[in-house]
Amino acid sequence: MRTLTILGATGSIGESAFDLVMRAGGPQAYRVVALTGGRNVARLAEMARALQAEVAVTAHAEELPALRLALAGSGIEAAAGPQALVEAAARPADWTLSAIVGAAGLAPGLAVLERGGTLALANKETLVAAGRLVMATAARTGARILPVDSEHSAVFQALGGEDAAAVARVTITASGGAFRDWPVERLARATVAEASRHPNWAMGQRITIDSASMFNKALEVIEAREFFGLAPERIGVLVHPESIVHALVEHVDGGVLAHLGAPDMRHAIGYALNWPDRRPLPVAPLDLAAQGSLTFRAPDEVRWPALRLAREAMAAGGAAGAVLNAAKEQALDDFLAGRIGFSDMAARVEGALDRAAGEPGFCDSPADLDSVLAWDAFARRTARIAA
Ligand code: NDP
Numbered sequence: 001m002r003t004l005t006i007l008g009a010t011g012s013i014g015e016s017a018f019d020l021v022m023r024a025g026g027p028q029a030y031r032v033v034a035l036t037g038g039r040n041v042a043r044l045a046e047m048a049r050a051l052q053a054e055v056a057v058t059a060h061a062e063e064l065p066a067l068r069l070a071l072a073g074s075g076i077e078a079a080a081g082p083q084a085l086v087e088a089a090a091r092p093a094d095w096t097l098s099a100i101v102g103a104a105g106l107a108p109g110l111a112v113l114e115r116g117g118t119l120a121l122a123n124k125e126t127l128v129a130a131g132r133l134v135m136a137t138a139a140r141t142g143a144r145i146l147p148v149d150s151e152h153s154a155v156f157q158a159l160g161g162e163d164a165a166a167v168a169r170v171t172i173t174a175s176g177g178a179f180r181d182w183p184v185e186r187l188a189r190a191t192v193a194e195a196s197r198h199p200n201w202a203m204g205q206r207i208t209i210d211s212a213s214m215f216n217k218a219l220e221v222i223e224a225r226e227f228f229g230l231a232p233e234r235i236g237v238l239v240h241p242e243s244i245v246h247a248l249v250e251h252v253d254g255g256v257l258a259h260l261g262a263p264d265m266r267h268a269i270g271y272a273l274n275w276p277d278r279r280p281l282p283v284a285p286l287d288l289a290a291q292g293s294l295t296f297r298a299p300d301e302v303r304w305p306a307l308r309l310a311r312e313a314m315a316a317g318g319a320a321g322a323v324l325n326a327a328k329e330q331a332l333d334d335f336l337a338g339r340i341g342f343s344d345m346a347a348r349v350e351g352a353l354d355r356a357a358g359e360p361g362f363c364d365s366p367a368d369l370d371s372v373l374a375w376d377a378f379a380r381r382t383a384r385i386a387a
């Protein structure tokens with residue numbers, strides 16, 4: 001029986017993965033090694049019971065008593081804290097989904113790669129903050145990374161096994177998020193509630209706000225560069241409000257292969273779960289006649305400075321990905337807490353990148369986890385003040 005682990009099981013991606021695993025037969029179809037979560041220990045325990053997991057882990061030490069209580073009598077182990085997350089990820093499993101949000105996903109993801117496992121990666125922050133280290137670790141241990149971000153899954157599928165380095169151009173699409181059609185002057189006054197409404201995708205709150213600011217696409221451009229080894233000038237972004245075409249792969253002979261589908265993450269998660277096979281998934285069939293039309297436009301870098309910052313970070317290389325990601329996480333925390341406005345987020349990230357560029361060692365790609373975490377801490381400290 002195939003064994004699997006879900007890191008970040010209680011989140012939006014984690015719930016979709018849980019749904020797919022339950023539909024496939026749950027514990028009759030898979031042996032579940034570990035499930036991890038954060039604050040929602042009641043749901044974590046419920047999932048662990050339904051899947052008869054070996055161990056359930058919360059990221060927060062203070063939640064351990066509640067998790068133990070919720071698992072009482074089940075025989076399922078309970079553990080807590082960041083080190084327990086890494087230990088859970090290090091336990092052998094055939095397939096591990098990383099659906100933790102933020103840089104907290106990096107250490108557990110690396111633990112999967114260190115043991116040579118298959119890592120289905122939704123946590124794009126892992127590749128943005130530590131792309132070189134992550135890819136080098138996978139190459140050294142023989143681990144496999146399967147993309148779960150919908151655009152990257154779409155590129156992976158459209159490539160059909162061809163080497164990304166040989167294609168002319170890869171384009172990922174963006175819905176444009178909540179403020180696609182707002183007057184640019186209004187963005188500075190956008191509220192958290194307004195930024196948390198995505199027109200097409202149901203996702204966690206952080207990635208939904210990152211879609212409105214286009215930081216999500218900025219992270220995804222860097223993710224594509226790191227994962228597929230594409231030169232930055234060969235990665236494009238198109239605003240596509242319908243979210244039906246997820247990515248386009250343009251070959252050197254002018255042939256373009258697009259990946260289309262309803263905006264439902266269960267396709268990309270299920271594709272990675274069943275890879276290299278394809279199995280039916282509970283995703284609505286695509287009805288292009290009902291859809292009628294698909295529209296595309298070039299992204300506006302005045303409205304969305306995050307895209308320019310991604311290009312600058314790729315040009316800088318070195319620690320820029322780690323700094324951009326962590327500064328963005330800090331700026332988002334500050335926006336969520338009401339300390340800064342929506343448009344201040346990009347200014348904070350830009351300020352952190354500028355200051356980091358003057359630091360010794362910035363031009364070198366972080367070679368180990370400690371070095372990534374040091375840049376991460378620097379970026380958070382700096383983003384709190386750098387405007
Ligand atoms: P959610 O916020 O919905 O879920 C995040 C998960 O991580 C939850 O299980 C949460 O636990 C857990 N978590 C939160 N903080 C920590 C921490 N410090 N340490 C360990 N675990 C923690 O996020 P999403 O599911 O939306 O996104 C997950 C990842 O997938 C992100 O990297 C996102 O960019 C990416 N992604 C998401 C898509 C989507 O459709 N949602 C699409 C493409 C990519 P709890 O809730 O119990 O506190």
Ligand code: MG
Nearest residue numbers: 149150151220
């Ligand atoms: Mg995406």
